[in-house]
Amino acid sequence: xxxxxxxxxxxxxxxxxxxxxxxxxxxxxxxxxxxxxxxxxxxxxxxxxxxxxxxxxxxxxxxxxxxxxxxxxxxxxxxxxxxxxxxxxxxxxxxxxxxxxxxxxxxxxxxxxxxxxxxxxxxxxxxxxxxxxxxxxxxxxxxxxxxxxxxxxxxxxxxxxxxxxxxxxxxxxxxxxxxxxxxxxxxxxxxxxxxxxxxxxxxxxxxxxxxxxxxxxxxxxxxxxxxxxxxxxxxxxxxxxxxxxxxxxxxxxxxxxxxxxxxxxxxxxxxxxxxxxxxxxxxxxxxxxxxxxxxxxxxxxxxxxxxxxxxxxxxxxxxxxxxxxxxxxxxxxxxxxxxxxxxxxxxxxxxxxxxxxxxxxxxxxxxxxxxxxxxxxxxxxxxxxxxxxxxxxxxxxxxxxxxxxxxxxxxxxxxxxxxxxxxxxxxxxxxxxxxxxxxxxxxxxxxxxxxxxxxxxxxxxxxxxxxxxxxxxxxxxxxxxxxxxxxxxxxxxxxxxxxxxxxxxxxxxxxxxxxxxxxxxxxxxxxxxxxxxxxxxxxxxxxxxxxxxxxxxxxxxxxxxxxxxxxxxxxxxxxxxxxxxxxxxxxxxxxxxxxxxx
Amino acid sequence: xxxxxxxxxxxxxxxxxxxxxxxxxxxxxxxxxxxxxxxxxxxxxxxxxxxxxxxxxxxxxxxxxxxxxxxxxxxxxxxxxxxxxxxxxxxxxxxxxxxxxxxxxxxxxxxxxxxxxxxxxxxxxxxxxxxxxxxxxxxxxxxxxxxxxxxxxxxxxxxxxxxxxxxxxx
Ligand SMILES: Cc1ncc(C[n+]2csc(CCOP(=O)(O)OP(=O)(O)O)c2C)c(N)n1
Ligand SMILES: [Mg+2]
Numbered sequence: 001x002x003x004x005x006x007x008x009x010x011x012x013x014x015x016x017x018x019x020x021x022x023x024x025x026x027x028x029x030x031x032x033x034x035x036x037x038x039x040x041x042x043x044x045x046x047x048x049x050x051x052x053x054x055x056x057x058x059x060x061x062x063x064x065x066x067x068x069x070x071x072x073x074x075x076x077x078x079x080x081x082x083x084x085x086x087x088x089x090x091x092x093x094x095x096x097x098x099x100x101x102x103x104x105x106x107x108x109x110x111x112x113x114x115x116x117x118x119x120x121x122x123x124x125x126x127x128x129x130x131x132x133x134x135x136x137x138x139x140x141x142x143x144x145x146x147x148x149x150x151x152x153x154x155x156x157x158x159x160x161x162x163x164x165x166x167x168x169x170x171x172x173x174x175x176x177x178x179x180x181x182x183x184x185x186x187x188x189x190x191x192x193x194x195x196x197x198x199x200x201x202x203x204x205x206x207x208x209x210x211x212x213x214x215x216x217x218x219x220x221x222x223x224x225x226x227x228x229x230x231x232x233x234x235x236x237x238x239x240x241x242x243x244x245x246x247x248x249x250x251x252x253x254x255x256x257x258x259x260x261x262x263x264x265x266x267x268x269x270x271x272x273x274x275x276x277x278x279x280x281x282x283x284x285x286x287x288x289x290x291x292x293x294x295x296x297x298x299x300x301x302x303x304x305x306x307x308x309x310x311x312x313x314x315x316x317x318x319x320x321x322x323x324x325x326x327x328x329x330x331x332x333x334x335x336x337x338x339x340x341x342x343x344x345x346x347x348x349x350x351x352x353x354x355x356x357x358x359x360x361x362x363x364x365x366x367x368x369x370x371x372x373x374x375x376x377x378x379x380x381x382x383x384x385x386x387x388x389x390x391x392x393x394x395x396x397x398x399x400x401x402x403x404x405x406x407x408x409x410x411x412x413x414x415x416x417x418x419x420x421x422x423x424x425x426x427x428x429x430x431x432x433x434x435x436x437x438x439x440x441x442x443x444x445x446x447x448x449x450x451x452x453x454x455x456x457x458x459x460x461x462x463x464x465x466x467x468x469x470x471x472x473x474x475x476x477x478x479x480x481x482x483x484x485x486x487x488x489x490x491x492x493x494x495x496x497x498x499x500x501x502x503x504x505x506x507x508x509x510x511x512x513x514x515x516x517x518x519x520x521x522x523x524x525x526x527x528x529x530x531x532x533x534x535x536x537x538x539x540x541x542x543x544x545x546x547x548x549x550x551x552x553x554x555x556x557x558x559x560x561x562x563x564x565x566x567x568x569x570x571x572x573x574x575x576x577x578x579x580x581x582x583x584x585x586x587x588x589x590x591x592x593x594x595x596x597x598x
Numbered sequence: 599x600x601x602x603x604x605x606x607x608x609x610x611x612x613x614x615x616x617x618x619x620x621x622x623x624x625x626x627x628x629x630x631x632x633x634x635x636x637x638x639x640x641x642x643x644x645x646x647x648x649x650x651x652x653x654x655x656x657x658x659x660x661x662x663x664x665x666x667x668x669x670x671x672x673x674x675x676x677x678x679x680x681x682x683x684x685x686x687x688x689x690x691x692x693x694x695x696x697x698x699x700x701x702x703x704x705x706x707x708x709x710x711x712x713x714x715x716x717x718x719x720x721x722x723x724x725x726x727x728x729x730x731x732x733x734x735x736x737x738x739x740x741x742x743x744x745x746x747x748x749x750x751x752x753x754x755x756x757x758x759x760x761x762x763x764x765x766x767x768x
Contacts, residue, residue: 121625122632126675129620146675182649183617183678307669 005133006031006164009097010039012140015172018068020044020059020455022052026072027112029099031164044455044484049076051448051477053083057092058452061435062410062460064220066093066147067452073099074112077158078119082442085123087154089439090241091218093147094154095140102162103131117158125153131160133168141172142179150186151305152218186304190321190329198276198300198317199333203360205274207369208234211257214241214438215279215303219323222246222431225278228327231339233351233366235373237265239280241438244428254373258286259576260420263380263587266574268373270582272297279303279323282312283439292581302326334360380574382424383588387567390541394418394493394566397545398425401463401491404549408433409461410453414446414470416500418493420572422465433460444473450488451481461489461553468494468518468525475528481559482533489552490561495568496520503571520565529561538563608660609638611683611690611760612668614653617676618644625674626653633670636661639692639757650678654759683760692758693732694742695720699749700727708748715741726751 003011009032013021020042025033036043046052049071056067071080077098087094101110117127126146128139139157147155173179202208210232216225222245229236229252236246237257246253257265269275275297280286287293290312301308301315302323309318319326335341338358339351354360384395398421407429413419413436428434435453437445450464471492481488502516529536535555539548539562552560573588586592616622623642630637636658645652657667668680700708708727712719717731731741735758742753 117621118624121621121628181675184675305673307666307673309669310663311666 001170002167003170004031004035004164005136005159005166005168007035008133008136008168008170009140009159009164010035010041011170012137012172013068014040015137016140016144021068021070022046022055022059022452023070023097024049024052024072024076026076026099028073028101028161029070029076029097029159029164030072031161032070032097032099032159043070044451044480044486046448046480047476048474049079050082050444051451051474051480053080053094053096054086054442054445054448054474055452055455055477056094056096057083057087057090057445058412058435058449059456060087060092060094060452061449062432062453063456064218064432065456066095066144068095068097070097071099072112073101073116074114076112077114077116081119081123084120084154084156086437086440086442086445088123088125090437091152091214092154093152095143095147096154096156098156098158099164100129100158100160103160104162106160116156120156123154124156125151127156127158129158129160130163133163133166136163136168137171138173138178138180142181145176145179146181146184150184151215151303187306187320188304188322188325190302190319190326192329194317194319195326195329195333198319198330199337201274201298201300201317202232202234202276202330202334203337203363205234206364206366207272208232208274208276208366209254209268209272209297210234210236211239211269211275211277211280212236212242212245213239213278213280216242216245216323217279217431219279219304219325220431221279221322221324221327224324224327224331226250227331227341228334231331231334231341231352234276235268235370237261237269238428239283239286239438240423240436242280243423243426243434244431247429248427249429254377256423258283259288259578260424260572260574261286262382262424263574263585264373264376266576266582266585267376269294269297271372275299277301277303277315278327281308287312288576288580288582292583380587380591383573383591384570385588385590387542392540392542392545392564392566394495394564394570395421395425396542397491397493397539397564397566398422398465400545400549401465402426404546404553405461405463409463410435410450410457412436412446412450412453412462412464414464414466415441415443416467416470416498417495417503417570417572418465418467418470418499420500421493424572443467443470446470447474447488447490448477450490451477451486454481454486454488464488464490466490466492467499468492468496468520469498471525472518472523476532478529478532478534478559478561485557486559487556488559489555490559491552492525492561492563493566494520494525494563495566495570497568499568499570500572502568506571507575508577525561525563529559532559534559534561536561536563538565540565608658609656609685610659610664611685611688611758612653612655612657612671613681613683613760614655614671615645615650615678615680616653616674617678618649618651619676622651622676623653625676626655626671629670629674633667634661635667635670641757641759643759654757656758681762683762687763688760689763690734690758690760691732692735692738693730693756694738694753695728695730696742696745696753697721697726697728697751698745699725699751701725704748711744717741
């Protein structure tokens with residue numbers, strides 16, 4: 001069958017099982033937009049290509065499938081650079097197709113020419129410039145393979161216009177060998193000897209912590225993790241990228257560690273004698289000053305990316321492999337050592353009872369550790385003070401959203417204070433219900449990512465919890481949402497400031513506020529929402545919060561924007577100052593007098 | 599002459615088999631620069647299999663742990679395999695070409711020097727010679743130092759290539 005390169009591209013995407021893509025056409029990609037008219041693939045027309053990239057990310061994060069975005073050459077391609085960088089930092093599988101000028105014009109500074117494979121080399125897992133139409137099916141198949149296997153990540157396929165127009169004989173690669181990837185072999189099975197060593201360390205631990213990162217979600221290992229936690233009775237912390245990988249309501253869950261983590265999660269890691277790191281990467285936002293991080297802990301580090309092991313902290317045991325496989329092997333190892341599955345003991349601090357006489361029966365008691373953890377939880381829960389009079393506290397808005405929405409609601413955040421409050425005060429019960437920009441911290445992520453998430457999970461309620469600053473960066477995608485009937489909900493925690501930066505200026509720059517004030521009324525978010533085809537309303541005081549959320553939850557035929565006027569001066573606590581040791585965690589001022597001397 | 603020089607322990611040789619495709623060198627160079635790894639020298643050449651090329655990279659292991667450099671390099675999709683060669687476990691060669699100014703009175707002396715090193719005179723002009731030596735890098739260093747006694751007009755080194763030393767069992 002003869003096809004043009006453009007037809008072959010669309011047919012390749014269809015064969016790959018793509019159901020939706022996000023994009024915006026232009027000169028160099030024009031040939032590919034023609035066969036879209038005849039394709040089964042839904043195309044969502046965005047208003048800015050950055051939106052296409054973030055939508056593809058939101059879609060990928062809730063479905064686990066690669067998100068697809070398509071844009072034209074030059075400025076279209078550079079507009080998608082931020083999402084690529086974001087996806088690279090958060091290991092999100094994306095396939096981005098960019099148009100390119102004709103091969104004969106490459107290198108001539110032709111109209112809308114940009115060396116996008118060069119630009120994105122450092123922020124993609126791999127990229128390809130396709131020079132012959134007959135390479136298209138193989139390249140598309142390879143692109144999806146690379147994006148979704150091993151440590152997932154974004155890839156880019158650059159398609160010159162003459163290649164789209166050229167004819168080729170259709171085929172589809174049938175095996176991995178056809179993909180022409182001689183240097184790509186992700187390792188998924190952990191080394192049995194290392195797994196055995198890890199089991200020994202786990203049996204000997206007195207103050208263990210399971211340090212769970214986003215890799216557990218990527219590996220779809222939440223079930224295996226639950227089993228591991230309940231067998232061992234080890235406490236679990238879930239990083240910003242792993243919220244939802246372990247239920248917040250579970251008695252073993254300590255919540256989020258890191259710069260704005262809760263006191264118990266942060267301090268448990270500091271005092272641990274064993275950290276079992278699963279798909280986490282010892283990010284500086286988690287470790288604080290590395291030299292002072294978890295000083296007495298031995299480390300077991302499980303990651304599918306060999307380069308993560310020892311990159312920041314040299315572990316006692318490093319295991320390269322897929323988190324699901326490795327966690328299952330750890331469970332099997334513990335089982336063999338005498339830690340049987342014990343239905344009665346699950347959800348308790350002790351973990352499973354060991355078979356009498358087995359090696360596991362000799363493991364040290366962890367009662368003192370749990371007593372300490374419970375004491376910290378008692379003394380330093382997350383805390384905020386109710387506002388005086390009508391002042392609306394942002395944390396209260398998040399709590400109300402949480403309490404009035406079903407637990408499988410997908411929550412999407414922007415970047416800033418509101419993101420931290422969303423992560424702290426929401427109660428995550430299910431994997432893939434939290435979508436945020438962790439590694440890159442990309443303001444403007446929430447609105448388009450929420451749209452992508454809703455496209456991926458249309459049956460679920462999707463709430464974006466956004467900042468007023470972030471909202472202004474990508475709000476125009478609500479036009480896309482309204483036009484495409486994608487009913488997302490956006491809660492703006494409108495504090496009239498670039499709040500997170502304001503907080504740093506207050507705490508570390510002697511309250512010298514430089515270029516952080518935005519205004520609560522400019523723009524008028526309600527009118528703006530309405531102009532974009534959404535329903536918009538406002539909540540100024542605590543009494544208005546519940547009714548506003550209920551009204552928003554009742555709307556499901558168009559996007560909704562709620563402008564919550566929140567306290568401009570609220571700060572996120574706890575906080576570990578940047579570059580500081582986690583031991584110097586600053587709790588809410590109201591809790592500080594109780595702080596134990598170390 | 600072949601004992602390692604002072605800073606030598608900082609250097610480690612990576613023999614990297616890569617796909618022979620456009621842009622691969624840029625990917626490798628880009629990785630080193632964005633991760634802050636230092637390259638001491640780099641040689642690129644085709645292999646007997648036209649699908650692959652071989653990069654011989656001498657890396658500065660004080661800029662980052664060797665293991666980290668290797669693991670990051672290995673993540674490049676176009677990198678097929680990496681062998682690490684500790685200097686003591688490798689045979690290394692490097693080639694130097696140098697043009698030196700030499701009057702008739704000193705010509706005999708320099709040719710003698712080249713003979714001692716088993717180098718070659720590859721080009722002769724009225725008052726210049728172009729000379730060549732291929733040897734292990736330390737010997738090439740010594741040779742370069744001795745040439746420094748004359749006026750060097752131009753000098754070019756290739757960067758080293760290396761293969762593992764054969765064991766008697768091989
Ligand atoms: C694209 C981008 N530019 C700048 C920053 C730096 N930054 C981090 S948080 C923040 C403030 C965000 O303001 P807003 O969206 O109102 O959220 P708030 O902190 O007030 O909740 C800024 C400017 C960033 N993370 N991303
Ligand atoms: Mg704000």
